Amino acid sequence: MGKNLPGYFGEFGGRYSPEILTEALEELESTYQKLKKSKKFKKELEYYLRNYVGRPSPLTYAERLTKHWGGARIWLKREDLNHTGAHKINNAIGQALIARFMGKKRIIAETGAGQHGLATATVGAMFGMETVVYMGAVDVQRQNLNAKKIEMLGAKILPVTAGEATLKEATSEAMRDWALNVSTTHYIVGSAIGPHPFPTIVRDLQAVIGKEAKSQFKKENKKLPSAIVACVGGGSNAIGMFHAFLKDKQVAIYGAEAGGLGPKPGEHSATLTYGKTGFLHGTKTLIIQDEFGQIVPAHSVSAGLDYPGVGPEHAFLSQTGRVDYRMVTDEQALDCFLEVSRIEGIIPALETAHAFHVARDVARDLGKKKDLIICLSGRGDKDVTEVLRLLGERSK
Amino acid sequence: MSKIKSLFDSAKFKSAFIPYFTLGDPNYNDSIEFGKTILDNGADILELGIPFSDPVADGPVIQRAVARSLKNSFSFDEIFRVTKAIHDHKPETPLVYLTYFNPIYHCGITKFLDRAKESGIVGLVIPDLPFDTAESETLFRELKVRDMDLIHLVTPASEKKRIQALAKTSSGFIYYVTSFGVTGERREFSLDLKERIRFLKETIQLPICAGFGISTPDQANQISQYADGIIIGSAIQRIIEENGSDRSKVVSALADYISKIRTSIS
Numbered sequence: 219m220g221k222n223l224p225g226y227f228g229e230f231g232g233r234y235s236p237e238i239l240t241e242a243l244e245e246l247e248s249t250y251q252k253l254k255k256s257k258k259f260k261k262e263l264e265y266y267l268r269n270y271v272g273r274p275s276p277l278t279y280a281e282r283l284t285k286h287w288g289g290a291r292i293w294l295k296r297e298d299l300n301h302t303g304a305h306k307i308n309n310a311i312g313q314a315l316i317a318r319f320m321g322k323k324r325i326i327a328e329t330g331a332g333q334h335g336l337a338t339a340t341v342g343a344m345f346g347m348e349t350v351v352y353m354g355a356v357d358v359q360r361q362n363l364n365a366k367k368i369e370m371l372g373a374k375i376l377p378v379t380a381g382e383a384t385l386k387e388a389t390s391e392a393m394r395d396w397a398l399n400v401s402t403t404h405y406i407v408g409s410a411i412g413p414h415p416f417p418t419i420v421r422d423l424q425a426v427i428g429k430e431a432k433s434q435f436k437k438e439n440k441k442l443p444s445a446i447v448a449c450v451g452g453g454s455n456a457i458g459m460f461h462a463f464l465k466d467k468q469v470a471i472y473g474a475e476a477g478g479l480g481p482k483p484g485e486h487s488a489t490l491t492y493g494k495t496g497f498l499h500g501t502k503t504l505i506i507q508d509e510f511g512q513i514v515p516a517h518s519v520s521a522g523l524d525y526p527g528v529g530p531e532h533a534f535l536s537q538t539g540r541v542d543y544r545m546v547t548d549e550q551a552l553d554c555f556l557e558v559s560r561i562e563g564i565i566p567a568l569e570t571a572h573a574f575h576v577a578r579d580v581a582r583d584l585g586k587k588k589d590l591i592i593c594l595s596g597r598g599d600k601d602v603t604e605v606l607r608l609l610g611e612r613s614k
Numbered sequence: 615m616s617k618i619k620s621l622f623d624s625a626k627f628k629s630a631f632i633p634y635f636t637l638g639d640p641n642y643n644d645s646i647e648f649g650k651t652i653l654d655n656g657a658d659i660l661e662l663g664i665p666f667s668d669p670v671a672d673g674p675v676i677q678r679a680v681a682r683s684l685k686n687s688f689s690f691d692e693i694f695r696v697t698k699a700i701h702d703h704k705p706e707t708p709l710v711y712l713t714y715f716n717p718i719y720h721c722g723i724t725k726f727l728d729r730a731k732e733s734g735i736v737g738l739v740i741p742d743l744p745f746d747t748a749e750s751e752t753l754f755r756e757l758k759v760r761d762m763d764l765i766h767l768v769t770p771a772s773e774k775k776r777i778q779a780l781a782k783t784s785s786g787f788i789y790y791v792t793s794f795g796v797t798g799e800r801r802e803f804s805l806d807l808k809e810r811i812r813f814l815k816e817t818i819q820l821p822i823c824a825g826f827g828i829s830t831p832d833q834a835n836q837i838s839q840y841a842d843g844i845i846i847g848s849a850i851q852r853i854i855e856e857n858g859s860d861r862s863k864v865v866s867a868l869a870d871y872i873s874k875i876r877t878s879i880s
Binding site: 235237398 | 666667668669670671673677681684688689690714715716717718719720721741742743744747749766767768769770771772773776791794795796
């Protein structure tokens with residue numbers, strides 16, 4: 219493993235992928251080490267983030283939500299205002315630039331809610347790269363708008379029907395494609411998961427969220443916030459938000475994971491609460507698995523959170539206690555989705571709605587004159603049809 | 615001396631035939647019959663697959679086999695029971711497990727190895743456990759004290775430095791992945807396959823067995839001219855898939871196929 223890039227976060231992380239991928243992972247690691255120090259790469263990345271993504275994203279004071287919840291002042295880091303509507307584009311742009319530098323002309327991605335697939339299809343179109351997106355067949359149905367957008371951008375979408383036909387299976391299939399086409403293709407892993415160096419690269423590319431939030435907040439308030447909150451599936455928006463604050467011990471950090479329908483196996487995606495150490499998709503991390511080490515299907519109302527693993531750095535941060543990870547049920551997330559939409563005029567992604575639920579409790583515990591930043595990881599347009607269906611079911 | 619080493623040292627064949635199938639597809643008792651049939655018709659080493667829910671190194675045929683197997687109630691007790699029954703049928707033929715690392719880790723490495731050895735297993739192939747991990751080193755050590763082998767995969771993308779490094783913790787034989795991608799039958803192989811295998815033989819003092827993509831007697835014959843062994847999985851699993859509901863049909867088709875391959879590489 220590289221000397222300058224951490225392959226492990228405590229006991230978690232590493233590289234546990236088929237041998238055929240090792241050379242590509244080593245090439246990626248050494249390329250990234252070079253690019254990280256390259257002024258040209260940094261300039262190019264900054265250029266696209268500013269002029270294509272629309273960064274810096276605003277830090278919005280949520281006045282109505284603050285009053286409504288009656289606790290700490292609420293601030294929103296507006297990743298929903300990025301081009302394509304979520305934080306995923308930060309990573310997709312960065313990895314597409316790395317792929318271009320390595321001379322790879324084809325990019326592939328896995329996607330759950332479709333936001334990472336959309337971001338990859340977008341950068342594929344912009345850089346003129348052949349793009350293939352693996353998406354579980356169930357997710358193609360429930361996130362049809364994003365599936366259609368991906369195709370409209372010229373990418374090929376390949377529905378995966380194996381297993382539960384969701385994100386886990388899409389990830390396995392993308393890894394298989396990469397094994398077959400490793401010399402021509404770069405796999406843009408969408409979250410801070412996968413074999414080393416992906417968790418580090420994705421974290422670094424998403425760290426712009428927390429860096430901006432910290433400096434924007436300090437500029438406005440001349441201090442640090444009391445707490446920050448983000449939702450965690452694989453955990454890329456969360457680790458991006460948390461990274462700049464990890465050493466600031468006075469800032470409490472909270473992660474919201476999907477408690478789904480309840481604590482029974484197969485009904486949730488609460489990896490950090492119920493997961494056990496194991497090996498999946500190239501990394502050692504906390505995984506929802508049965509007594510024999512078989513991976514248990516995950517569930518969440520949000521297609522972006524129903525993954526049975528989690529980024530290894532989150533597993534480490536959970537183990538050390540630096541981050542307080544809490545479960546949010548489907549119902550609680552749905553209620554927050556509606557509440558935030560009506561009170562603040564912002565329709566959040568269902569993933570982010572989980573973060574709002576934790577933030578509400580934390581804000582009330584903190585009390586007034588304290589400040590809390592929520593990473594608003596993405597907008598909820600993609601979820602409207604699914605929410606209407608769920609509300610219809612609820613009213614029956 | 616490990617059982618696999620003494621098999622290759624005895625050199626009763628030009629090239630070893632190493633078939634693979636997934637335990638529990640379509641059920642565990644049928645697996646015993648399939649194992650016996652394969653052993654009776656010319657397997658020199660038999661690879662038994664322990665199903666894992668997320669087999670990322672496997673193609674569609676083995677993925678479907680794993681899914682069918684996991685519809686049965688999975689347990690290590692069942693795995694070891696079936697393994698022992700196959701082993702008792704022909705104890706002189708080495709049996710190895712092919713599985714992903716998570717089930718082994720979850721079972722506990724020493725507990726798993728003790729029970730695997732008791733059941734007749736003499737080696738492990740783990741596609742998602744690279745040699746340069748602490749877990750692989752532990753496993754190699756634990757296998758060695760039990761006189762069992764850790765069979766590593768080498769691929770067309772593996773560089774010389776890496777191959778030299780993995781030789782230190784490899785035993786039994788090297789599983790040479792003939793082509794990029796995942797398991798599954800292929801029509802053609804890379805042109806430099808022969809040179810790659812020759813290079814490997816010079817670099818690592820272990821038998822080099824070729825797998826991934828081989829399915830026909832002709833292919834097996836051609837590759838056996840320079841490889842120490844031929845590994846076939848998907849083609850065997852396809853026979854089980856296509857005749858799965860009729861055990862006697864599977865047994866007969868397997869017997870026919872295994873003996874044809876064995877003859878082609880003799």
